[in-house]
Amino acid sequence: MKFKKIIIVSLALLLAIFGVFLLNVINDKKGDSQSVQTTMILISPTTLQPGDVISLSKLLWKDWPTQSISKQYITKEQKQNVKDIEGAVVRYPIFEGEPISLNNVIKTGGKSILAAVIRPGMRAVSVPFNKIVNAPALILPGDVIDVVIPKKELSAGHTDDLVGQTIIRGVRVLAVDNIIQKMNDGKDLSSPRTITLEVTSDQAEDLAASIPEGRIVISMRSVFAGQDVYSDGYPKSDELPVSRGDKPSRTIALFRGSERSEVTVK
Template sequence: MNAARIIVLIAAGLAAAAAAYFVYRSSSGAPATVEPQIVQAATVDVLAARRDLPVGARVQASDLYWQAWPEDAVSPSQILRERSPDAAEQYAGAVVRRAISEGEPISPRFLLQAGEAGFMSAVLSPGMRAHAVPITAETGAGGFILPGDRVDVIVAYEAEEDGNSRRRYFVSETVVENARVLAIDQVFGGDEESDSVVVGETATLEVTPEQARALALATERGQISLSLRSLADAEGGPRLVSTQPDPRVAQPAPDPVTPYRNDDGQVVVYRYGQARVTTVDEN
């Protein structure tokens, strides 16, 4: 009986030892790997810039694209694809009011579209001025001058020859060469629909301040005509050709000349550097 009890005790001890060994082995092994759970955040498509857009740049449809953006980070000012699916085409031709970085979401307040206040000032190159001149179909190349073209500005006026005959004749002079046409009436450049003929009453040109003064004087002096330049001859900026001096401003006088009386009883004098003939009252 004692032997049987001893055998049972030995078997129980061995079982306990085996259980302890297996518990030790399982506790000393590498911990089980837990796969992290990735939660996909909801996104929406917002209109963004494909490249850096500086102030004054004209936006093209290819400059814009739809970018996935976290839905909970969308600003009310951003343009969503679900609301405006044609926004890229709608903003083509707009002018950048505030510099936009590549990949930055677009806001309507960053852009100026044709017809909005400040659009023309954003289109102008630094240091340039927008000056309007009157035109007709005849003086505007039959309506074939479009925004973005380059033109020469010509003024035609009637002049009077000095001397006894007082003969009158017509003169035409080129005032400014290679001026860029910004608009015809309210039609601006950069629009896809501007390829048709545009006949208007005014043409807005991009010129320097000095050229703007010359054009203002030329407009008062005679009729303005625009001569369309070839695309191959449109390099460079506008050039001032004639300043059209104001006849009311005193001009440098020539060397002093003693007035003399001619055979017709008239006295020849100098005024504004040119000979003038005037009749002298004998009384």
């Protein structure tokens, strides 16, 4: 009797073990059938800045979920796109590990790299650094600035009053000298000769008219501030008073009958 119980218990254990094994096999097969399909695409192993020239030797092929692949990504089967990407110029930042997208690069066709990074409808205007009154100690491509001109204003009979007038808002610095991307190699950009700004055609005319008359002031914007590019010329609402200096004092003599008194006014 005891022997039969032992046999029954042993068979039950064997069946349980076999059931667990069979269940694992079934789950493995389901997992294989549901595995994610991937396709090889081009990615950048390092961050690329606007103005960088694409070199295939510095890019990597990586498996990417097929369902997540955009039409603008470059796959290994697209031999023509792979060929065309060599020597193209980066228009917008491509971050480390990000796929190379045809929207982010452009072929220069023999034209300058600067022309490739200007947005459609915009212009590039160079400003001599010695025309900037308050030139920042360090200004880099990609910074966003406002351009202000100091103007004399006639008020209350005084012609030496100055106002600051913002003529351009939120423009992007395209280049400092001939450098059009931020440098990470320690290259000194603290004493440039020119800066190149990305402006509209109207802003280019305003800037061209302002520089010969005198010098300009630039104000740096925070990297967290949005860009609001205007092209309305010289908006009155942008006139802001600046330091006017101390006016010379004057003494006025007042007579009341035979009495004389003096009052100092400014």
